[in-house]
Amino acid sequence: MLTRNASTLRAAGLRVTAQRQAIIQVLDDSDRPLNVEEILSRMTGYRSGIPTVYRNLQQFSEQGWVESIVGPDQVLRFVRCHSVKHHHHVQCEGCGRMVEMEGCGLRKALEAMATCSGFHITRHQLQLFGLCPKCQKGA
Ligand SMILES: [Zn+2]
Ligand SMILES: [Zn+2]
Ligand SMILES: [Zn+2]
Numbered sequence: 001m002l003t004r005n006a007s008t009l010r011a012a013g014l015r016v017t018a019q020r021q022a023i024i025q026v027l028d029d030s031d032r033p034l035n036v037e038e039i040l041s042r043m044t045g046y047r048s049g050i051p052t053v054y055r056n057l058q059q060f061s062e063q064g065w066v067e068s069i070v071g072p073d074q075v076l077r078f079v080r081c082h083s084v085k086h087h088h089h090v091q092c093e094g095c096g097r098m099v100e101m102e103g104c105g106l107r108k109a110l111e112a113m114a115t116c117s118g119f120h121i122t123r124h125q126l127q128l129f130g131l132c133p134k135c136q137k138g139a
Contacts, residue, residue, distance in 0.1 A: 012063050022046050023056055024065065024080070033069050034076035034097045069127065090128040094135030101128075 005024045009016045012095040022043045027034065030123045034042070036054050043053075057078050060066040067089065079089060079098055106124070114121045 008065065014059065014063075018047055019043070019046055019052070020056055024060070025055060027066060027078060027080035030080070032091070032098050033079040035075050035077045039078065074081070088126045088128060090130055092135055093129050093131035094131050094138070097132055099132070 005021045005028075008024070009020055014020065014055050019020050022045075023039060026039050026042045029042075036050050036057065038058070040048060040050060040053050054132065057066060057068070061068055061078070065081055066086055067081050069079060069089070071077055079100075081087070082100055083102060085102075086104055087100055087102055088104065089098050089100050104126075106126070110121055113119075
C-alpha cells in the first residue's frame with residue numbers, strides 16, 4: 001500500500017513519513033478540494049495537528065503535487081495535482097466535484113496582455129467553475 005506515494009516523496013527528497021503519505025492519500029481519494037481540518041479528520045489513525053498538516057501541504061504545493069484554492073467562501077482548500085505540467089482545474093457548482101484539465105490554451109492571450117501592460121508575465125492562476133455533465137442532466 002502507498003508505494004506510489006512513497007516514491008513520490010522520495011523523489012522530491014522529502015522524508016517519507018506515514019503522515020505525509022496519509023495526507024497525499026486523503027487528497028488522492030477526494031474528488032473535491034479539502035480544507036486542512038477536513039484533511040486532518042480523514043487521516044484516520046494519525047494524531048497530528050493542523051500546523052503540521054498545513055506545513056506539509058505547503059511543501060507539497062511547492063513541489064506541484066497540490067494546489068491551494070480559495071473558495072467563494074474565502075476558505076483555503078487543497079486539491080491534488082496529477083500533472084506536473086501547467087494546468088487548470090474546473091469545479092462543478094452543482095456537486096462540488098473538481099476536475100483537472102490538461103494544458104492551458106492561454107498563451108496567445110497572455111502574450112497580448114504582456115504587450116498591453118508592458119509586464120513580463122511570469123505565472124498565472126485561473127479558477128474555472130461550471131456544471132459537470134452529471135449536474136447538467138440532473139438539473
Ligand atoms: Zn493542479
Ligand atoms: Zn456536478
Ligand atoms: Zn494556464
